[in-house]
Amino acid sequence: MKISARNKMVGKIKEINKGAVNGIVKVQFGNNIVSSTISLAAIEELELSVGKEVTAFAKATDVMVGVGEVKGISARNLFKGKVVKINEGAVNSIVNIDVEGTIFSATISKEAVNELELAEGKDATVIIKATSVMIMI
Numbered sequence: 001m002k003i004s005a006r007n008k009m010v011g012k013i014k015e016i017n018k019g020a021v022n023g024i025v026k027v028q029f030g031n032n033i034v035s036s037t038i039s040l041a042a043i044e045e046l047e048l049s050v051g052k053e054v055t056a057f058a059k060a061t062d063v064m065v066g067v068g069e070v071k072g073i074s075a076r077n078l079f080k081g082k083v084v085k086i087n088e089g090a091v092n093s094i095v096n097i098d099v100e101g102t103i104f105s106a107t108i109s110k111e112a113v114n115e116l117e118l119a120e121g122k123d124a125t126v127i128i129k130a131t132s133v134m135i136m137i
Contacts (some may be wrong), residue, residue: 005057005134006105009034013052016043024076025135029055030100035112036133053081061115062132063106065095066125067116077128079104083120086113097124 011029023043026034034056048054070078070109093113095106104126118124 001136003057003136004059006060007058007063007128009041009056010101011054011056013048013054014048016048016050016077018043024104024130025054027054027135028055029102032079032099033101034079034128034133035130038135042135046135048135049136052137057134057136058109058128058132060094060105061108063104063108064127065097065106065108065112065116065118066127067118070125070127073127074129076130077126077133078098079126081124082127083118083122083124084124086118088113095124097126099126 009029011027012029013025014033015026017024017067021040022037023040025048027034036056079099081097084098087094091110092107093110095118097104
């Protein structure tokens with residue numbers, strides 16, 4: 001299967017917390033854990049269980065970028081890394097951030113790139129809401 005989502009995290013399920021209609025699936029990739037909020041129906045249909053190998057995906061347009069200490073934010077997924085490439089467009093730019101060998105792509109405005117003073121080699125934090133992370137088996 002091919003998918004247009006640029007951000008792929010391959011790992012094993014570390015934890016599943018089930019609620020009334022949704023669950024939070026936590027997947028460990030490298031030294032990081034990504035949280036995904038998906039429906040209970042999806043958890044059951046995918047036969048997800050602790051220890052199962054899965055791939056978590058997020059679209060580049062769902063990835064935010066922070067610099068400095070990021071705190072006071074509800075997003076569950078914050079991964080510290082380093083900017084490795086910026087592909088500047090007229091309005092938006094694609095920023096690639098290396099997090100322990102996993103390259104994340106974020107589509108953010110050119111204005112944000114300038115305000116955050118992003119450049120290759122600069123430390124940055126990848127920020128993804130758990131509701132924006134999809135799970136594939």
